[in-house]
Amino acid sequence: MAQPVGFFTDVTLCIGCKACEVACKEWNALPNNPLEFRGSYDNTGQLDHANWRHVRFIEQPTKNPDKPIAWSMMSDVCKHCANASCLEVCPTNAIVRTEFDTVFIQQDVCNGCRDCIAACPYGVIGFNSTSGTAQKCTFCYDRLQNNLKPACATACPTQSIKFGPLDELRQTAAKRLDTLHAQGVTEAQIYGDKEYGGLHAFFLLTDKPEAYSLPSAESAVLPSRNNIPGYLTAVVTAIVAAVAGLIAFRRRGETQP
């Protein structure tokens, strides 16, 4: 097996240029977004079948009258979770783990049931009505197979998106976090060390995860957590219903038509 790889996205270095989005669309031949005014520089909106990178513009009001809005930018992407919700529920085995330890949807196997979309806790996967399949970031699997960096990391001009072996990236992230803490940026934190067994696309954030539309560590839970309670309730209901049936069907005499 090849070495596990990852993305380390440092939001303190993102300038919102969207080069990553453009490079991703270019390499993967993804369709353009419709031209519409969204009331924000964030005119991509969300990750979906046609947007595998999305530069979030988080606009938060401040108490400073000279700078009423504080911006934070983050290039969002599929997290390629170690314990992936989408992979867990996929009934056709269309979603697989590659030799690079990334999560990949086989387009010739997917039948468009959309169970993965219901399961993904990050809202990453979109349904392509043209192909009839679920689609998301492939981690540029074709480029990885040819020893090339993913298109987004190659295009990023500020090194906000770093690509490399996962272990090395985690060390890089830890050093960067120490540096920021030393500089007084105490709110800086790594997101993706623990969530879903460790994310292959992890982030250095300067606010709580929810501000970036990321579930907190407590909320980052797998769909399978509901299997046992769900079936158990059904079994208890079935037993009660069977007892009800026994009472109803045994005790009473026939009624006349």
Next chain:
Amino acid sequence: MPGEHFVVPPHWEWYILLYFFFAGISGGAFVIGTMLRLWGRPTDAAASRLAFIISFPLLLICPILLTLDLGQPVRFWHMLVDVGSGTPAFKAYSPMSLGVWGLTLFGLFSFVMFLGAVGEGGYLRWRVLAGAGRVMNSTLGKVFMVLGAILGFFVAAYTGVLLAVSNQPVWSDTWTLGGLFLASGLSGAAASILLFSRGRRDAQVSDGKLIEADRYFIILELVLIVLFLITLGSLVSKVLGGGWILLWLVVLIGTLVPLVAHWRPAALRQLPPAVIPVLVLVGVLALRAVIIFSAQA
């Protein structure tokens, strides 16, 4: 306490709603047919036959709806066969995978019991069917029915677990949906048998028992609805707010009117007999609609 989710909806809509509805009634009808056969009197055999005859045609609609809902309908068989290895595609912890296999197996049981019921009732005078009809009352037939009924319970219930095993708000924040859909499916199945027994004197003999059973199923359903709303916590406004309250009113009418009809029969004596089963069925459909659509709104 529900966690904070940042998901997008899967857009499971009308096909899935109708699938959940028919699967619930088909599974429930098989279960009721089995209970009538095992615990009822010989005169209940006609209603039991009717239950099995209702179950199979409704089940036939289910794979059609599921296939139509797929983005790639011709790849429906990928649910059963792993394309890469050629082995069965089976994941015990994926309710959709488990459900497809459950539905397929239940189809076999439902088909055989349908043939048995047709044979026993003499609706088609084929020798092979008459033989199948005779087997229904044998020990082998009863064991077969019980196994089928276990699958019937599963088919009626797993759709709720399928919704819960996700990260969607509402669906994944409660443990009640499997039980709720099962109770509601059984109630709808009893109502369907009552509806189709109109004008069939042999089956109407069991109407009183079916009405009583339906009352118990409705009480069970109401208890689970209350638990469903309690477990949602702060998310309860998502299913009760806006226009969804109208669908809940339909659910309440479909559950409370049959109960009132029992305790205050004079109040509803003027209604045609088919009205109450129809109200129950509309309520069963509305319950699934409000749970499926409100969570994705």
